Amino acid sequence: MIKRIKKINYTSWLFILPAILVIVSLLLYPVLSSVVYSFTSKHLTRPVSTFVGLQNYKKILADEQFYKAFFMSIKWTVASIGGQVILGFILAMLLNSIKIGKKMFRVLLIVPWAFPVVVIAVIWKFLLNGVYGFIPTMLVNLGLTDTLPQFLSSGTLVFPTILFVNLWFGTPMIMVNILSALQTIPEEQYEAAKMDGASTWQTFVSVTIPHISKVVGLLVILRTIWVFTNFDMVYLLTGGGPANVTMTLPIYAYKMGWGLKLLGKSSAITIIMLIFLLIVCSIYFYYSDKKEKENV
Amino acid sequence: MRKLFKKKMLVWGFALLASIFLISACGGKDKKDEATVDGELNGEITFWHSFTQGPRMESIQKSAEDFEKEHPGVKIKIESFSWDDFYQKWTTGLASNNVPDMSTALPNHVVEMIDSGAVVPLNDLIDSIGRNRFSEMSIGEGHVDGNDYSIPLYSHAQVMWIRKDLLEENNLEIPETWDEFAKAAEILTKDGVYGASFPTGSNDFLGTRYLNYYVRSHGESLLTDDLKANITSDAAIEGIKFWVDIYEKASPKDSISYNVLDQATLYYQGKTAFDFNSGFQIAGVEANSPDLLEYIDAAPIPKVNKDDEELGIETANIPMVVWENSEHPEVCKAFIEYLFEKDRYIEFLSATPVGMLPSLNDISEEPAYKENKIVKQFSHAEKVISDAVAKGTAIGYEHGPSVQAGLLVSQGIIESMFQDIITNDVQVEKAAKAAEEELNEIFSSVEQ
Numbered sequence: 001m002i003k004r005i006k007k008i009n010y011t012s013w014l015f016i017l018p019a020i021l022v023i024v025s026l027l028l029y030p031v032l033s034s035v036v037y038s039f040t041s042k043h044l045t046r047p048v049s050t051f052v053g054l055q056n057y058k059k060i061l062a063d064e065q066f067y068k069a070f071f072m073s074i075k076w077t078v079a080s081i082g083g084q085v086i087l088g089f090i091l092a093m094l095l096n097s098i099k100i101g102k103k104m105f106r107v108l109l110i111v112p113w114a115f116p117v118v119v120i121a122v123i124w125k126f127l128l129n130g131v132y133g134f135i136p137t138m139l140v141n142l143g144l145t146d147t148l149p150q151f152l153s154s155g156t157l158v159f160p161t162i163l164f165v166n167l168w169f170g171t172p173m174i175m176v177n178i179l180s181a182l183q184t185i186p187e188e189q190y191e192a193a194k195m196d197g198a199s200t201w202q203t204f205v206s207v208t209i210p211h212i213s214k215v216v217g218l219l220v221i222l223r224t225i226w227v228f229t230n231f232d233m234v235y236l237l238t239g240g241g242p243a244n245v246t247m248t249l250p251i252y253a254y255k256m257g258w259g260l261k262l263l264g265k266s267s268a269i270t271i272i273m274l275i276f277l278l279i280v281c282s283i284y285f286y287y288s289d290k291k292e293k294e295n296v
Numbered sequence: 297m298r299k300l301f302k303k304k305m306l307v308w309g310f311a312l313l314a315s316i317f318l319i320s321a322c323g324g325k326d327k328k329d330e331a332t333v334d335g336e337l338n339g340e341i342t343f344w345h346s347f348t349q350g351p352r353m354e355s356i357q358k359s360a361e362d363f364e365k366e367h368p369g370v371k372i373k374i375e376s377f378s379w380d381d382f383y384q385k386w387t388t389g390l391a392s393n394n395v396p397d398m399s400t401a402l403p404n405h406v407v408e409m410i411d412s413g414a415v416v417p418l419n420d421l422i423d424s425i426g427r428n429r430f431s432e433m434s435i436g437e438g439h440v441d442g443n444d445y446s447i448p449l450y451s452h453a454q455v456m457w458i459r460k461d462l463l464e465e466n467n468l469e470i471p472e473t474w475d476e477f478a479k480a481a482e483i484l485t486k487d488g489v490y491g492a493s494f495p496t497g498s499n500d501f502l503g504t505r506y507l508n509y510y511v512r513s514h515g516e517s518l519l520t521d522d523l524k525a526n527i528t529s530d531a532a533i534e535g536i537k538f539w540v541d542i543y544e545k546a547s548p549k550d551s552i553s554y555n556v557l558d559q560a561t562l563y564y565q566g567k568t569a570f571d572f573n574s575g576f577q578i579a580g581v582e583a584n585s586p587d588l589l590e591y592i593d594a595a596p597i598p599k600v601n602k603d604d605e606e607l608g609i610e611t612a613n614i615p616m617v618v619w620e621n622s623e624h625p626e627v628c629k630a631f632i633e634y635l636f637e638k639d640r641y642i643e644f645l646s647a648t649p650v651g652m653l654p655s656l657n658d659i660s661e662e663p664a665y666k667e668n669k670i671v672k673q674f675s676h677a678e679k680v681i682s683d684a685v686a687k688g689t690a691i692g693y694e695h696g697p698s699v700q701a702g703l704l705v706s707q708g709i710i711e712s713m714f715q716d717i718i719t720n721d722v723q724v725e726k727a728a729k730a731a732e733e734e735l736n737e738i739f740s741s742v743e744q
Contacts, residue, residue, distance in 0.1 A: 045390045045412040130550030131490075131567060150549040155719040239499045242552045243715035258384060259707055260738060263391070 037267035044261035069252035088174025121236030338369030339624035351647035397622035417443035434613035446615030450652035452574035453684035491546030495554035503711035510535030525735035575650035594677035608687020
């Protein structure tokens with residue numbers, strides 16, 4: 001035991017300890033404070049708050065708006081990730097197969113990712129404006145519609161519209177990652193499959209898919225977390241409206257905390273989101289590990 | 297073994313000290329400064345204001361620089377935010393102890409600030425400038441328990457803005473009643489122009505504001521005498537139906553998500569025939585469509601019947617406050633008093649003529665104020681607005697300043713109600729009842 005202690009280099013620990021403390025504090029403080037607030041009557045502008053036990057959770061779980069926002073978040077996440085993966089995969093396959101201009105297309109297609117979300121949201125909002133927006137005016141001028149389409153204020157058009165913007169924004173990232181995975185597949189494996197008489201579909205299922213499945217899986221789980229907790233894109237485009245049609249959980253939590261100033265309840269919403277995402281991630285990693293063991 | 301233990305303790309102790317030093321170095325304001333040194337003002341103050349437009353910002357910046365020159369020990373750090381950001385900034389700032397020394401505010405913010413114990417009384421400052429120079433009503437908006445917590449910097453009121461050319465082309469008179477307004481708005485909705493836009497984005501309070509126009513013109517209020525929400529009164533129900541009808545017949549459909557700037561921009565660009573706003577419309581039209589400037593004018597907000605008494609609807613006395621957290625309240629008060637010096641104050645008001653009306657009664661009679669080109673050109677509009685300023689109050693302040701009045705406009709509940717009626721075809725009475733209950737539930741949380 002003494003022998004082991006002697007091997008530890010205290011001086012190095014001494015030097016990095018302050019940095020560790022700062023980093024751990026920065027990581028843990030927001031999470032822990034949310035957990036603590038969720039059990040209190042914490043109000044944004046009031047200095048005193050009291051312990052209320054599970055009261056905030058009970059109220060949130062009894063609120064009809066919470067369930068609407070929760071299902072909206074799931075719909076938004078599933079539609080966004082599904083669309084992004086399918087489109088990203090198709091684009092990656094196309095880019096992988098072309099011989100000329102691959103680099104140029106790759107750069108062009110990644111452009112949406114080079115802009116901050118706030119810029120993208122403002123530009124799209126301007127383009128889709130129902131009075132002087134370029135896209136509605138163009139559709140009228142082309143004779144495709146008699147009246148200016150209200151992309152961001154119609155209850156039926158607003159979700160497909162923000163979904164389209166999110167697909168436009170998120171697909172390039174998926175595409176680049178899948179493309180990188182495709183380029184790591186050894187050419188010999190395709191040659192071997194060809195020599196064995198495998199059809200294109202068989203080659204795709206037996207060679208391509210196994211090589212990219214891990215990358216796609218990780219992308220799906222990471223993007224699920226990002227999109228489910230995404231606030232800026234939806235908020236900047238619609239503010240959760242009209243009539244709360246596009247209200248997701250992060251917007252619901254924001255309005256509870258910064259609109260109603262009920263930080264306790266707002267924290268309870270974020271903790272419920274955290275628990276939900278932890279469950280989703282656990283299920284993913286369980287099946288991922290299981291599959292890996294089976295392959296071994 | 298003991299030596300090793302000692303060494304370990306020394307190392308861990310040192311690490312702990314280093315960490316505490318590092319963390320403590322990250323925050324904390326130097327509290328050594330004194331407000332006065334040998335009778336001379338001294339200290340650095342942070343001033344948050346909402347004057348994001350060029351001339352007003354420049355005017356305030358110049359005043360700060362002049363003040364610093366006169367008081368070399370003073371440093372004024374200015375930060376400006378739009379009103380939307382401003383509300384969020386101070387509420388979150390209060391939670392994290394990160395508020396300025398002094399700031400502008402909206403009347404409804406002030407009540408919340410007082411309720412949170414965030415601002416200090418300014419009785420001495422108001423007395424020093426001259427209490428009788430301000431209108432009683434404007435001072436009263438920050439008056440709680442014998443103390444005045446805010447000082448009005450300028451005033452404006454909501455009036456109806458018209459396009460004289462469009463009315464003339466269509467042989468229409470300036471509408472005096474809501475019925476006339478609705479008919480005219482419908483007639484004027486053609487050739488790429490909307491009669492009137494009805495804005496009800498839930499990130500702003502315009503739906504509440506528009507409903508308040510209608511309800512106040514009936515002599516009623518959106519709050520009851522015992523400060524409960526009053527959205528289901530006959531006047532309110534009629535008002536909701538009125539504005540939904542205007543939305544259907546004369547408004548761009550996108551206005552369901554409009555905030556104040558979206559709404560005003562339509563009028564600035566000549567896309568709406570009528571609008572409701574303050575004298576700031578003039579500067580907006582001047583900047584966006586100078587050719588339209590000669591065709592715009594202000595008129596009183598419509599009434600129920602032509603011969604009804606003209607009631608004040610919505611007045612805003614934009615105040616300044618000094619924050620409780622300030623280490624130099626004396627510097628803040630001296631700087632505010634400096635802003636009210638006659639020539640300086642007139643120069644500030646001339647940054648947005650007619651948009652900012654003087655909160656000091658005597659200034660409007662000063663030749664330097666009256667000689668401004670825009671003030672002269674829009675003398676009729678200025679009179680309409682001045683009359684409205686004298687009669688109106690902030691939304692919900694008919695019963696005096698209250699937190700409920702602040703919550704009425706800050707929660708977006710009336711806006712969501714309108715959106716629900718328009719988007720989901722919810723019955724007006726049902727939606728109004730739900731909104732009223734929601735507001736009362738929020739009110740009850742502050743009463744506890």
